Amino acid sequence: MNPIKGLLALSLTISATANAETIVYTADRMLDVDSGRMIENPAIIVTDGKIARVTDQNDPVEPADAKTVALGDVTILPGLIDMHVHLDANPIYGGYSGLQFTDQFFTVQGVANARAMLEAGFTSVRNIGSDNYSDIAYKQAIDEGLIAGPRITPAGYSLGATGGHCDQTFLPPSFQAKSPAVGDGPAELRKKVREQRKYGAEVIKVCATGGVFSRNTEPGQQQLSLEELSAIVDEAKLWGLKTAAHAHGAAGIKTAIRAGFTTIEHASLVDKEGIDLARKNGTYFGMDIFNTEYTQSEGKKNGVLEENLLKDRQIAQLQRDNFRAAHQAGVKMVFSSDAGVMPHGIAGGQFKIMVDYGMTPLQAIRAATINAADALGKADQVGRIKIGYHADFIAVDGNPLANIRELEDVDVVVKGGTLVKGQ
Ligand SMILES: [Zn+2]
Numbered sequence: 001m002n003p004i005k006g007l008l009a010l011s012l013t014i015s016a017t018a019n020a021e022t023i024v025y026t027a028d029r030m031l032d033v034d035s036g037r038m039i040e041n042p043a044i045i046v047t048d049g050k051i052a053r054v055t056d057q058n059d060p061v062e063p064a065d066a067k068t069v070a071l072g073d074v075t076i077l078p079g080l081i082d083m084h085v086h087l088d089a090n091p092i093y094g095g096y097s098g099l100q101f102t103d104q105f106f107t108v109q110g111v112a113n114a115r116a117m118l119e120a121g122f123t124s125v126r127n128i129g130s131d132n133y134s135d136i137a138y139k140q141a142i143d144e145g146l147i148a149g150p151r152i153t154p155a156g157y158s159l160g161a162t163g164g165h166c167d168q169t170f171l172p173p174s175f176q177a178k179s180p181a182v183g184d185g186p187a188e189l190r191k192k193v194r195e196q197r198k199y200g201a202e203v204i205k206v207c208a209t210g211g212v213f214s215r216n217t218e219p220g221q222q223q224l225s226l227e228e229l230s231a232i233v234d235e236a237k238l239w240g241l242k243t244a245a246h247a248h249g250a251a252g253i254k255t256a257i258r259a260g261f262t263t264i265e266h267a268s269l270v271d272k273e274g275i276d277l278a279r280k281n282g283t284y285f286g287m288d289i290f291n292t293e294y295t296q297s298e299g300k301k302n303g304v305l306e307e308n309l310l311k312d313r314q315i316a317q318l319q320r321d322n323f324r325a326a327h328q329a330g331v332k333m334v335f336s337s338d339a340g341v342m343p344h345g346i347a348g349g350q351f352k353i354m355v356d357y358g359m360t361p362l363q364a365i366r367a368a369t370i371n372a373a374d375a376l377g378k379a380d381q382v383g384r385i386k387i388g389y390h391a392d393f394i395a396v397d398g399n400p401l402a403n404i405r406e407l408e409d410v411d412v413v414v415k416g417g418t419l420v421k422g423q
Contacts, residue, residue, distance in 0.1 A: 022047045022066040023417055026057045027395060030076040033369045033384065036362045038401070042076065046391040049416035054385055069419060071395050071412055077365065078385050079123025079150075079392030079415065080407070081372035082337050082347055083286045084244075084265055087113045087127050087152075088134035089340030091294065094213075094304035096170060107134040114138050114149030116345035119421050121410030123392035124151040124372075124382050128205040128244045128265065129158035129166065136200035148420060151390070153376055155244070156201035157181035159192045159232060164223040165211035165246065186231030189224075193235040203376075204236040206261075208245045209252035212295075212311045213304070213341070219248035219315055220269055222255060229259035242377050244286075248315060250274055257283045263375055265336055268319035270326060278331045284375045286336025287323045289357065290350035292316035294342035324358040333359075334375050335368035348407045361404040391417035 023046045030042040045053040045061060055061075061068075088110035093101070117125055127135035135154035142149040159181045160166030168177035181196065183189040193204050208224050210217030217223070224232075229245070236243045237260075244263045245256035250271040253264055257277045263284040267274075270285075278285060295304065295312045327333055335354075337347040354364040373383025385393055395412035412422030 020048050022052070022061075022063060024061050024066050024068045025071060025076070025393075025414065026068065027071040027076045028073050029399070030385065031365070031400065033078055033362070033366055036401075038075070038399070044076070044385060044391070044393065046417035049391055049418070051385060051387055051389050051391050053387060069423065071423070074395035074397050074411060075399055075406075076385070076393050076395045076412075077400065078369045078383055079394055079413070080121045080348070080368045081124040081126075081335065081376070081383060082117065082122045082339060082368065083126045083263065083334045083372050083375060084128055084288060084336030084338050085117065085122075085125045085344065085347070086129055086338070086340030087117070087125070087138055087149075087344070088130045088132070089113075091298065091340065091342055092302050094299060094302035095308070097303035099170075103132055107132055107137060110134055110138065111141075111147050111149075113340070113344040114142065114147060114152075116343070117339065117347065118148055118150045118415065119410075119413060120345050120348050121394040121407065121413055122150050122347065123390075123394070123413065123415045124153070124376070124378075126153040126155070126203060126244070126376060128155045128203065128246075130154070130156065133157075133199050139200070150415070151382065151392070153202050153378075154200060155203045155205040156196040156199055158205040158207055158246070159183060159189060159196070160207035161223045161228075163216070164207050165209065165214045165217045166207035167214075169215040169217065186228055189228050189232050190235040193232055193239070193241075197239050197241060201241070203242050203244060204232060205244045206232055206246065206256075208247040208256045209249045211246060211248060211266075212315070213308050215305070215307070219266075219311055220250070222249060222252040224252075224255075226255050226259060229256055229261070233260040242375070257281055263334060263336070265338075266319065267326065268315045268322065270322050275326050275329045275331055278326065279329055282332060284332045284334045284371065285323075285326050286334045286375075287319060287326070288336050288338035288341070288350070289320050289323050290347075290353045291338055291342040294346070320353070320357050323354070327358050327363075332371060332375075333363075333367045334372045335364070346408075348410065351404045351407045355404045361401045364404060365400060365407075390415075395422065
């Protein structure tokens with residue numbers, strides 16, 4: 001750091017500490033996501049963006065002249081966490097229609113997506129797969145206070161095999177289009193892990209099987225070997241990174257679980273053996289069981305190719321049935337919407353589908369709070385309203401345990417102690 005910048009940073013730190021602002025948020029109700037209990041008349045005391053104390057509205061607050069924000073007749077709950085988003089994706093530009101724009105167009109338009117996620121109540125997201133390191137740029141711009149958005153755990157580019165789901169699959173050979181994170185064999189893939197981390201990735205995303213929105217891949221098709229997947233997990237662990245495997249097909253899911261991935265994304269065609277393995281290994285499933293309605297109703301108009309729409313139709317219902325089976329068998333679940341496949345602002349619509357397919361409202365909320373925080377490796381920072389945690393919380397005007405659809409229309413969003421929506 002140059003000395004002038006260093007001095008400036010030092011003086012900013014000092015003045016921030018000297019002016020430690022305390023804000024008190026009160027409401028009629030607050031959901032304790034650990035116990036499932038509804039707490040009446042809570043007060044959340046925030047100092048410097050962190051939760052300093054959680055108490056009753058009638059208890060005295062220090063300092064006595066602290067600013068109070070009375071939210072009134074609402075239910076507070078922790079800020080939501082979506083474990084699978086693509087902030088630089090936009091479903092409106094499906095299939096080949098995206099090629100009309102320059103590469104950075106997608107980074108720029110994603111600034112609005114970051115804000116949309118935050119206003120939908122998602123105060124943290126894991127961005128698993130972006131082009132041009134867009135997710136790292138959003139994180140930096142949000143941290144600098146230049147744009148609004150959630151806390152981001154970025155992956156950079158998704159790793160994958162040559163010609164696999166995470167390669168460039170839409171162009172003929174003369175274009176020589178290739179994702180910069182494609183690798184074949186353990187050594188190449190280890191290097192790709194290091195490259196992503198070098199440029200800011202905090203989680204490693206891998207395409208272990210084919211997928212819906214690529215060309216010439218099949219969701220059921222395993223695309224990386226156990227040896228390759230194990231090398232990726234081993235390398236990520238060396239650097240202290242968690243891992244996410246995109247895997248639709250049963251063989252790819254089981255191989256990724258055996259390799260030690262933290263989360264399996266999609267898990268659409270998982271079989272009984274895969275469910276048992278996930279439960280035994282403590283592997284999280286993040287199943288995007290909401291976006292098919294959007295894809296089927298809007299995809300054609302957006303330019304999505306019929307072959308991609310067909311793949312979505314073939315697996316959507318099976319995935320929902322397998323969500324129920326995996327949850328009932330005791331697999332740990334996180335909230336993963338794959339927003340970007342559908343508009344980011346509607347991601348909260350997935351809660352209702354999770355309840356339709358076997359979860360209680362409390363279990364669905366836990367998937368997007370305490371479970372997600374654990375799978376992020378940030379269970380001591382986000383996902384709960386607790387002393388020392390980031391002051392990230394939301395409020396809805398009804399009771400989400402009685403009507404989970406309250407989470408489709410979040411009334412109040414507070415991130416880092418700052419009211420970003422509501423009132
Ligand atoms: Zn995705």
